[in-house]
Amino acid sequence: xxxxxxxxxxxxxxxxxxxxxxxxxxxxxxxxxxxxxxxxxxxxxxxxxxxxxxxxxxxxxxxxxxxxxxxxxxxxxxxxxxxxxxxxxxxxxxxxxxxxxxxxxxxxxxxxxxxxxxxxxxxxxxxxxxxxxxxxxxxxxxxxxxxxxxxxxxxxxxxxxxxxxxxxxxxxxxxxxxxxxxxxxxxxxxxxxxxxxxxxxxxxxxxxxxxxxxxxxxxxxxxxxxxxxxxxxxxxxxxxxxxxxxxxxxxxxxxxxxxxxxxxxxxxxxxxxxxxxxxxxxxxxxxxxxxxxxxxxxxxxxxxxxxxxxxxxxxxxxxxxxxxxxxxxxxxxxxxxxxxxxxxxxxxxxxxxxxxxxxxxxxxxxxxxxxxxxxxxxxxxxxxxxxxxxxxxxxxxxxxxxxxxxxxxxxxxxxxxxxxxxxxxxxxxxxxxxxxxxxxxxxxxxxxxxxxxxxxxxxxxxxxxxxxxxxxxxxxxxxxxxxxxxxxxxxxxxxxxxxxxxxxxxxxxxxxxxxxxxxxxxxxxxxxxxxxxxxxxxxxxxxxxxxxxxxxxxxxxxxxxxxxxxxxxxxxxxxxxxxxxxxxxxxxxxxxxxxxxxxxxxxxxxxxxxxxxxxxxxxxxxxxxxxxxxxxxxxxxxxxxxxxxxxxxxxxxxxxxxxxxxxxxxxxxxxxxxxxxxxxxxxxxxxxxxxxxxxxxxxxxxxxxxxxxxxxxxxxxxxxxxxxxxxxxxxxxxxxxxxxxxxxxxxxxxxxxxxxxxxxxxxxxxxxxxx
Ligand SMILES: Nc1nc2c(c(=O)[nH]1)N[C@H]1C(S)=C(S)[C@@H](COP(=O)(O)OP(=O)(O)OC[C@H]3O[C@@H](n4cnc5c(=O)[nH]c(N)nc54)[C@H](O)[C@@H]3O)O[C@H]1N2
Ligand SMILES: Nc1nc2c(c(=O)[nH]1)N[C@H]1C(S)=C(S)[C@@H](COP(=O)(O)OP(=O)(O)OC[C@H]3O[C@@H](n4cnc5c(=O)[nH]c(N)nc54)[C@H](O)[C@@H]3O)O[C@H]1N2
Ligand SMILES: [Mo]
Numbered sequence: 175x176x177x178x179x180x181x182x183x184x185x186x187x188x189x190x191x192x193x194x195x196x197x198x199x200x201x202x203x204x205x206x207x208x209x210x211x212x213x214x215x216x217x218x219x220x221x222x223x224x225x226x227x228x229x230x231x232x233x234x235x236x237x238x239x240x241x242x243x244x245x246x247x248x249x250x251x252x253x254x255x256x257x258x259x260x261x262x263x264x265x266x267x268x269x270x271x272x273x274x275x276x277x278x279x280x281x282x283x284x285x286x287x288x289x290x291x292x293x294x295x296x297x298x299x300x301x302x303x304x305x306x307x308x309x310x311x312x313x314x315x316x317x318x319x320x321x322x323x324x325x326x327x328x329x330x331x332x333x334x335x336x337x338x339x340x341x342x343x344x345x346x347x348x349x350x351x352x353x354x355x356x357x358x359x360x361x362x363x364x365x366x367x368x369x370x371x372x373x374x375x376x377x378x379x380x381x382x383x384x385x386x387x388x389x390x391x392x393x394x395x396x397x398x399x400x401x402x403x404x405x406x407x408x409x410x411x412x413x414x415x416x417x418x419x420x421x422x423x424x425x426x427x428x429x430x431x432x433x434x435x436x437x438x439x440x441x442x443x444x445x446x447x448x449x450x451x452x453x454x455x456x457x458x459x460x461x462x463x464x465x466x467x468x469x470x471x472x473x474x475x476x477x478x479x480x481x482x483x484x485x486x487x488x489x490x491x492x493x494x495x496x497x498x499x500x501x502x503x504x505x506x507x508x509x510x511x512x513x514x515x516x517x518x519x520x521x522x523x524x525x526x527x528x529x530x531x532x533x534x535x536x537x538x539x540x541x542x543x544x545x546x547x548x549x550x551x552x553x554x555x556x557x558x559x560x561x562x563x564x565x566x567x568x569x570x571x572x573x574x575x576x577x578x579x580x581x582x583x584x585x586x587x588x589x590x591x592x593x594x595x596x597x598x599x600x601x602x603x604x605x606x607x608x609x610x611x612x613x614x615x616x617x618x619x620x621x622x623x624x625x626x627x628x629x630x631x632x633x634x635x636x637x638x639x640x641x642x643x644x645x646x647x648x649x650x651x652x653x654x655x656x657x658x659x660x661x662x663x664x665x666x667x668x669x670x671x672x673x674x675x676x677x678x679x680x681x682x683x684x685x686x687x688x689x690x691x692x693x694x695x696x697x698x699x700x701x702x703x704x705x706x707x708x709x710x711x712x713x714x715x716x717x718x719x720x721x722x723x724x725x726x727x728x729x730x731x732x733x734x735x736x737x738x739x740x741x742x743x744x745x746x747x748x749x750x751x752x753x754x755x756x757x758x759x760x761x762x763x764x765x766x767x768x769x770x771x772x773x774x775x776x777x778x779x780x781x782x783x784x785x786x787x788x789x790x791x792x793x794x795x796x797x798x799x800x801x802x803x804x805x806x807x808x809x810x811x812x813x814x815x816x817x818x819x820x821x822x823x824x825x826x827x828x829x830x831x832x833x834x835x836x837x838x839x840x841x842x843x844x845x846x847x848x849x850x851x852x853x854x855x856x857x858x859x860x861x862x863x864x865x866x867x868x869x870x871x872x873x874x875x876x877x878x879x880x881x882x883x884x885x886x887x888x889x890x891x892x893x894x895x896x897x898x899x900x901x902x903x904x905x906x907x908x909x910x911x912x913x914x915x916x917x918x919x920x921x922x923x924x925x926x927x928x929x930x931x932x933x934x935x936x937x938x939x940x941x942x943x944x945x
Contacts, residue, residue: 183285183286183288183289184286184288184289184841184851184852185850185851186850186851186852186853186888186890187851188841188850188851189848189849189850189851189854189890190848190849190850191847191848191849191870191892192847192849193847194433194435194845194846194847194894194895195435195844195845195846195847196435196438196439197435197438197439197440197441197453198406198407198410198413198435198436198439198440198441198845199253199254199406199410199413199436199440199441199442199443199448199453200441200443200448200453201441201443202844203253203254203410203441203443204254204443206254206258206842206844207252207253207254207255207257207258207261208220208257210257210258210261210839210840211223211224211257211258211260211261211264213261214261214262214264214265214266214267215261215264215265215266216266219264219266219723220260220261220264222722222723223260223264223694223722223723224252224257224260226694226722227252227256227257227260228242228252228256230784230785231718231720232719232720233260233693233694233719233720233721233722234587234588234693234709234711234717234718234719235252235256235259235260235587235693236256236259236260236263236340236587236692236693236694237252237253237255237256237258237259237260237587237834238255238256238408238409238411238584238585238586238587239339239583239584239585239586239587239588239589239590239711239712240409240411240412240415240583240711240712241388241389241711241712241713241715242389242711242715242717243389244388244389244390244715244785252411253410253411253443254410254443255407255408255410255831255834255839256410256411258832258834258839259834260694261839262291262673262834262837262839263295263672263692263693263694264692264694264723265294265295265726266294266726267292267293267294267295268294268295268296268297268726268727269293269294269295269296269297269673269674270297270298271297271298271300271310271311273293274300274308274309274310274311275308275310277308278307278308279302279307279308279309279679279681280307282674282679283679283680285679287646287649287675287676287836287837287838287906288838288841290673290674290675290676290678290679291673291674291675291837291838293673293674294673294726295672295673295689295692295726295727296671296672296673296674296687296689297689297726297727297729297730298311298689298727298729299311299312299313299314299317299686299687299688299689299729300312300686300687301316301317301320301684301685301686301687302681302684302685303683303684304683304684309678309685309687312686314729314731314739317686317688318739318740318742318743319743320666320684320686321639321641321666321668321686321740321743321744322740322743322744322745324638324639324665324666324684325356325639325744326744327638328638328639328665330356330357330358330360330618331357331358331360332636332637332638332639333353333356333358333360333637333638333639333640333641334358334360334362334623334628334631334637334639334640334641335349335350335352335353335358335360335361335362335641335643336361336362336363336625336628336640336641336642336643336645336647337349337361337362337363337364337592337597337643337644337645338363338364338586338642338643338644338645338646338650339363339364339365339368339584339585339586339587339588339589339590339592339644340586340587340588340644340693341588341592341597341643341644341733342588342591342707342708342709342719342733342734343588343591343592343594343595343707343708343709343710343716343767344707344708344734344760344763344764344767345643345707345732345733345734345737346588346591346592346595346596346597346643347595347596347763347766347767347770347771348734348737348738348741348753348756348757348763349361349597349643349737350595350596350597350598351596351609351613351615351741351751352737352740352741352744353622354596354606354609354615354617354618355613355615355741355745355749355751356744356745357618358618358622359598359599359600359601359617359618359620359621359622360599360622360623360628361596361597361598361599361622362599362622362623362624362625362627362628363589363592363593363597363598363625364585364586364589364625364645364650365589365592365593366599366624366625366626366922366923367625367650367651367923367924367926368548368551368584368585368586368589368923369547369548369551369582369584369585369589370551370624370918370921370922370923371550371551371552371556371557371560371918371920371921371923372546372551372560372582373593373921374557374560374918374920374921375556375557375558375559375560375561375563375564376560376564376580376582377801378801378802378807378809379561379564379568379801379806379807379808379809380564380573380580380793380799380801380806380807381792381793381798381799381800381801381806382791382792382793382800383593384582384590384714384791385579385580385581385582385583385712385713385714386573386574386579386580386581386791386793386794387543387578387579387580387581387713387794388713388715388788388794389415389713390576391541391543391576391577391578391579392412392415392416392418392419392543392581393415393418393419393422394419394422394424394541394576394577395419395424395539395541395542395543395577395578396423396424396425396538396539396540396541396542396577397424397425397426397427397535397536397538397539397541397542397543398416398419398424398425398426398427398542398543398544398545399426399427399428399429399532399542399543399544399545400416400426400427400428400429400430400437400457400545400546401428401429401430401468401544401545401546401549401550401563402429402430402468402546402547402548402549402550402551403430403545403546403547403548403549403583404430404432404434404436404437404547404828404829405434405436405437405583406434406435406436406437406440406831406845407434407436407829407830407831407845408547408585408829409547409583410436412545412583413436413440413442413456414440414442414444416440416456417440417442417454417456420454420455420456421454424577425458425459425535425539426456426457426458427457427458427459427460427461427532427535428456428457428459428460428461429460429461429463429468429471430460430461430462430463430549431462431463431464431465431549431826431896431897431900431902432828432846432856432894432895432896432902433460433462433895434845434846435845435846436456436845437456437457437460438455438456438457438460439452439453439454439455439456440453440454440456441453441454442454458535459528459531459532459535461522461524461528461529461532462523462524462895462897463522463523463524463897464521464522464523464815464816464824464897464898464899464900465549465553465816465824465826465897465900465927465928466521466553466555466815466816466824466927466928467521467522467523467524467815467816468522468549468550468559468562469521469555469558469559469562469811469813469814469815470517470518470521470522470813470815471518471521471522471524471529472559472562472563472565472566473510473513473518473562473811473813474513474515474518474522474529474533475529475532475533475536475566476506476510476562476565476566476569477510477511477512477513478529478530478533478537479491479533479536479537479566479569479570480507480510480511480569482533482537489537490537490569490570491569491570492569492570492571494571495568495571495573495797496568496569496571498797499568499573499797499798499799499805499806500568500799500805500806500807500808501803501805501806501807501808502807502808502809502810503568503569503808505808505810506565506569506808506809506810509810514813517813520815521813521815522815523897523898536566536570539570540570541572541575541576541577541578542566542567542570542572542577542578543572543577543578543579543580543581544563544566544567544580544581545581545582545583546560546563546581546582546583547582547583547585548585548828548926548927549826549927550563551582551918551921551923552918552923552924552925552926552927552928553816553918553925553927553928554814554816554916554917554918554919554925554928555811555814555815555918555919556918556921556923557918557919557920557921558809558811558812558814561809561811562809562811563580564580564806564809565808565809567579567580568806568808573793573794573797573806574793574794574795574796574797579793579794581712581713582712583712584711584712585835587693587709587711588709588710590710590711590712590714591708591709591710591716594710594771594773594789595767595771596609596770596771599621599622599623599624599627600621600622600624601617603619605770605771606619608769608770608771609770612766612769612770613750613751613766614750614751615750615751624922625647625650625651625922625924626651626652626914626917626922626923626924627922628640628647628651629651629652629653629657629660629914630914632657632660632661632663632664633656633657633660633914635660635663637664637665638664638665638666639664639665639666639667639668640661640664640666640667640668640682641667641668641670641740642667642668642669642670642671642677643670643733643737644670644671644672645677646675646676646677646835646836646837647661647677648661648675648676648677648680649675649676649677649836649906649909650835650836650906650909651909651914651924652909652912652913652914652916652924652926653884653909653910653912653913653914654906654909654910654912655910656914657680657914658676658680661677661680661681661682662680662681662682662683663682663683664682664683665682665683665684666682666683666684666685666686667681667682667684667685667686668685668686668688668740669685669686669687669688670688670690670733670736671687671688671689671690672689672690672692673837674687675836675837676836688731688736689727689729689730689731690730690731690732690733690736691721691725691730691731691732691733692721693719693721694721694722694723695721695723695724695725695730696720696721696722696723696724696725697720697721697732699732700758700759701758701759702758702759702761704720705720705732705759705760706718706719706720706760706781707719707720707734707760708764708781708786710789713788714788714789714791715785715786715787715788715789716774716781716786716787716788716789717781717785717786717787718781718782718786734756734757734760734763735757737757738753738754738756738757739753739757741753742754761778764777764778764781765777765778772790773789773790774789793806816928816930818899818930818931819878819930821865821932822878822930822931822932823857823861823899823900823901823930823931823932824899824900824901824928824929824930824931825855825875825877825901825902825903825908825911825929825930825931826900826901826902826903826926826927826928826929827902827903827904827905827908827909827912827926827927827929828902828903828904828905828927829904829905830842830843830846830848830852830904831843831844831845831846832844833904835905835906836906838852843904846894848892851890852904852907853888853889853890853904853907854889854890854891854892854903854904855873855875855889855890855891855892855901855902855903855933856892856894856896856901856902856903857891857892857893857894857896857901857902858893858894858895858896858897858898858899858900858901859893860898861898861899861901862891862893865933867891867933867935868891869891869892869893870890870891870892871890871891871935871936872888872889872890872935872936873889873890873891873933873934873935873936874886874887874888874889874933874934874935874936874937875887875889875903875908875911875931875932875933876911876931876932876933876934877911877912877913877929877930877931878930878931878932879913879915879916879929879930880913880915882913884910884911884912884913885910885911886907886908886910886911887936887937888936889903889907889933891933901931905926908929909926911929911931912924912925912926912929916928916929
């Protein structure tokens with residue numbers, strides 16, 4: 175199959191399966207990245223965009239939230255998937271009013287997400303009203319007036335403001351200010367579906383909802399656990415950091431049901447040896463854990479560490495740190511005193527020997543970092559799993575010392591910054607008080623809707639206006655079919671977007687698509703000239719980002735401008751907030767942020783320094799833990815793992831190597847050897863046999879949760895090295911199977927990696943679908 179992103183649609187009959195790869199990156203990654211860029215945007219534009227990526231004064235890569243080096247940067251400081259993200263955005267293909275006139279909603283509803291995204295960048299604001307069959311052009315003024323009218327016609331609690339995590343700090347700040355000015359905290363975001371569980375575990379235990387390490391720490395750790403993460407695809411630049419850790423004598427343990435290529439070997443595309451040599455071996459140990467078995471694993475590791483401490487007192491536990499900074503070790507010790515090894519093996523699929531080997535590595539390390547991503551956040555017991563990670567780190571004093579700490583690896587490039595800026599449905603009082611004092615408004619105190627609540631509100635017809643700052647809500651969330659039906663009953667949906675997607679097609683009764691500048695576009699239509707935005711990466715570094723490409727259309731507006739104009743049109747010209755001044759000059763926004771958000775003093779000045787600045791992080795900076803008890807907290811959780819009903823497997827959903835969430839770059843999940851199609855179920859050979867199927871059989875998938883079933887048809891079984899009982903499928907195809915109430919307790923993050931499913935032989939068309 176071609177490496178280019180073809181413009182024609184997916185034909186699932188083209189599915190090809192080859193052996194999974196054993197190493198990531200290398201020359202092929204460079205070739206693919208450049209080919210995709212040139213196909214979309216041409217040579218000059220691609221070169222211009224890529225050479226600015228992640229450079230000082232350059233463009234923050236829209237790919238992921240992995241940080242940039244504070245020291246030397248290479249000329250090409252990007253990865254294959256960052257380059258694909260840029261190609262996707264800087265494309266010269268356009269979606270003009272003529273496109274919308276040609277393709278009506280009925281036709282567009284039959285198109286795949288791949289086809290929609292491949293049409294290009296949206297060039298003009300468009301609207302569709304009841305009775306219309308097609309979107310058509312609308313002026314910006316009329317669009318903003320329409321939004322104002324509709325918001326004023328309803329109550330604030332029936333208005334929802336969703337944010338996808340690409341939105342820069344300044345836009346996010348204005349956006350939450352707008353929501354609070356009209357009187358709602360309905361600010362769901364993609365973080366609700368992503369790392370919310372991390373925040374829910376970290377806040378009560380260490381007093382901050384963010385990670386506690388820097389890139390330097392990664393380079394100098396003695397031991398790094400990479401758990402529930404596929405960095406070769408989703409955070410490729412992390413592989414360079416892991417390589418540096420290895421070069422410095424550190425060790426790496428990978429914990430993942432799938433033997434993801436990037437966990438084992440990295441061919442650094444930045445070096446000659448990486449391009450043509452054998453690469454660097456990464457994981458020293460690999461634990462092929464069962465999906466959902468991590469809580470059991472971390473409890474077992476806690477047990478073994480405490481046992482070792484009893485055997486050789488003072489060898490494992492950092493008693494000084496524990497005494498000075500924590501509470502609850504006695505209860506933790508008591509809970510970990512005994513262990514049921516048979517149950518631990520059942521939960522994890524690992525042997526005592528495997529777990530003991532990693533316990534030994536932990537005991538021997540004086541500086542450990544545990545990194546995790548969605549493999550740990552999207553299960554019912556996720557928050558407790560993550561609290562067990564914190565227990566382990568606390569035991570050995572792995573906070574506030576070089577090479578040690580907790581590292582939730584974030585997804586969207588500014589998902590962390592959006593939260594810092596107040597995009598949160600459960601804002602804290604000090605933030606609201608500061609906002610009110612600065613702007614003379616009265617923010618609502620009642621908590622708002624998160625993403626899952628919003629899906630429910632749609633289904634109950636409790637939403638009149640839905641505004642989406644980026645993202646693709648219809649496909650990102652659970653229960654696709656019911657959600658799409660419900661979204662179409664909303665009074666007004668507004669999508670601030672770069673490219674067409676399914677959410678535009680499953681639109682509300684009135685719908686607006688407002689095209690915006692992307693990261694790589696120049697933003698210079700302001701009285702004061704070109705504007706710069708800022709982002710915060712996964713390690714709390716705040717820095718500038720600015721695009722330098724000519725936008726594909728002169729009708730695009732920057733996100734802060736769109737928000738300010740929506741707010742003015744809604745709240746009136748005499749509103750107490752001068753929205754226009756902020757849209758004209760982002761320095762004004764930053765001045766105001768500096769007076770509201772802690773850690774942003776002197777924002778404008780400090781932002782313009784060479785590397786930006788690092789936000790305060792008490793556990794890392796001073797070993798202080800701002801919990802309600804003023805100390806870090808050990809916690810005790812019951813053992814829990816996923817046990818599917820008889821005849822069922824656990825299905826996890828994940829990203830292919832050729833997609834960005836709901837955007838498909840192509841159809842080549844290269845490292846896993848799956849290409850041409852996406853409707854696959856990766857499954858253990860013995861499960862296939864036991865269930866009475868053979869490799870490549872076409873099946874219909876039925877999920878079950880609380881006695882309710884969901885069905886998605888026509889998936890191909892593909893024998894794959896995944897543990898028994900654990901299958902895997904791609905997001906978002908599998909979201910139709912997700913019951914909206916299957917969530918992580920405490921965080922309300924969807925249980926995207928915890929579905930119980932069974933398979934039946936595919937029944938050809940005409941057979942009625944389940945409920
Ligand atoms: N190229 C690219 N980059 C991206 C994205 C993208 O779509 N494409 N998305 C961005 C976003 S928003 C996010 S949040 C991140 C996501 O980054 P990841 O978290 O790496 O994303 P997933 O593809 O969901 O992969 C989850 C990994 O967890 C493993 N896993 C599943 N269940 C379990 C379990 O129970 N235990 C353990 N230990 N492992 C498990 C899976 O096998 C898989 O390797 O990536 C960001 N970066
Ligand atoms: N089954 C399953 N479901 C999942 C997950 C999973 O692992 N499994 N992961 C969840 C996670 S971690 C996340 S983060 C969500 C992702 O959910 P979202 O963030 O809502 O989805 P994206 O696909 O990232 O959004 C893509 C759209 O954003 C728009 N866009 C791109 N760039 C820009 C920009 O610069 N500005 C603006 N305004 N718009 C832009 C484009 O129109 C594009 O179509 O999905 C969640 N859903
Ligand atoms: Mo995410």
